[in-house]
Amino acid sequence: MPYTETHKNKTREKILDSSFRLFAIKGFEGVTIDDLMSNCGLTRGGFYAHFTSKAELYREALKFRACSTKLAGLKPEDTTNKQWLSLLLNTYLSLEHVKGERSLTCPLAFLATDINMQDNAIKTAYADVYYGMNTAIMEYASSYCDCDEQDILSVTAMMIGAVAIARTLQNQDSIESLLAACRREAGIKLGGI
Template sequence: MPYTKTHKNSTRERILESSFRLFAMKGFEGVTIDGLMNNCGLTRGAFYAHFKSKAELYSEALKFRASSTKLANLKPEGISNKQWLSLLLNNYLSLEHVKGELSLSCPLAFLATDINMQDTAIKEAYADVYYGMNTAIMEYASSYCDCDEQDIFSVTAMMIGAVAIARTLQSQDSIENLLAACRREAGIKLGGI
């Protein structure tokens, strides 16, 4: 009896989630299809039922994780755009996010050091996610402050870079100082949040 569409989608999401975690920890080259599928409790054959290559999986895992972040979610009712951006900024530039403790870690920060070594299709997927992040923040920020595209680009680059750099630092004080400085600077650019 063939698997249902729901089962197939559930399996695909399980592979995407597991692969993102492995790619974030080990990089593209450090993850094998066999290792990934073993981590999911699935066979190598199941991989090819969903993906043509590891490179396709990498792109899809990046987009899947991005679609699961708080920024991709709709703003809750009863909260202003400014309050929502403040919450997003504080969560993004948090020690929990740096340590990967937030269940929805940003693929832009967690894959930043690995992306440059990938093929054009993967780089394009990364760029699309980055532009989507900028668009979402601009939509919220433009409703209450006079910021432009360059302001948003500088804020998102700082946020992503801060988390990527903080993940390499060993001193918790240094990490907390970096995150606090970036929260302050991003807050200024985003209209004093």
Template sequence: MPVTPARKARTRQEILDHAARLFRLRGYEATTIDDVMLAAGLTRGAFYAHFASKDALFAEVVRTSHGLLRLLRNRTAGDAEGLRQEAARVLDDYLHKDHLGEVAVGCTLAALPSDVGRAPLAARLAYATALHGLIGELGRGTAGSRRLDEKATAAAVLCVGAIGLARACGERRLGDWLLRCARRAAAGLLEPARRRASPAKKRSRSRRKASGGRRSRRVGRSRGGRAASGPKARSSAARR
């Protein structure tokens, strides 16, 4: 009985899912095609009906398996503030110390940067595309016309870097501290920027302050130097 396209697509996705989990847990070099197919309950021969090589499989994992990016894309708010609040909740959960193990096997961006750096060009380009997507999602609704918003970029670097460092760290307390600091910093980066006065307004305020200072000095000299004119001054002169 011939395999239907739907069945073939499901099998391919199963291979991808198992490969992604194993690559993130063990790394690229320590994971073999046999490992992946055994986890998927399939024979090695079935692998080549879906992927040309292990490198091709790895590139596809890097292209598609990104837990954080998927969560951010699933935000449903219709305004900038709502999107920001949803993103803040996603990052707070992503960087929580209790979720490190789950994130490590669920997000390729955080789990495989070193492996991708040594991989063929196809995997590295796929990683770059995913990173662009992450930055774009973090800036969605707040980045204006800029494609790579500076604060969104910094938040993305914090998330990916903190997970990698906490995972590699052999000291639990230090790893927890890294994640806590990253959570706080990421939350601050997502806060809306305060309105800044335009240069024209700043110059206007400076001129008003300078003018007020000159008036104060003139009044001080008048009080401490020459006698002021007025009824009291004339009365004093008459007594003399």
């Protein structure tokens, strides 16, 4: 009896989630299809029911994770745009995010050093996620402050770069100082949040 569409979708999501975490730790070249499938408790044969190549999985895992982040989520109705953006900024530039807590790992920061070595389709997917982040932040910020596209570009680049750099640092005080400085500067650009 064939698997249901629901089962197939859940399996695909399990592969995407598990693979993103492995790609974020080891990079594209650091893992094999066998590693990726074993990590989520499945066999290599199951891979081809969902993906045609490791590059396709990488691209889809990047987009899947981006859609799973807080920024992609809906703002609670009882929260102002300014409050929501402040919460997002503080969550993004947090020690928990740097440590890669499962619900926080942003593909833009966690794959930043690996993307440049990938094919154009993967680079395009990464760029699309980046532009989506800018659009979302601009929508929230423009409702309460006088910021422009340049402000948003500098804030998102700083946020992504801060997390990517903080992940390489060994000293927790240095990490916390970097994150605090970037929260302060981003908050100023985003209307004093």
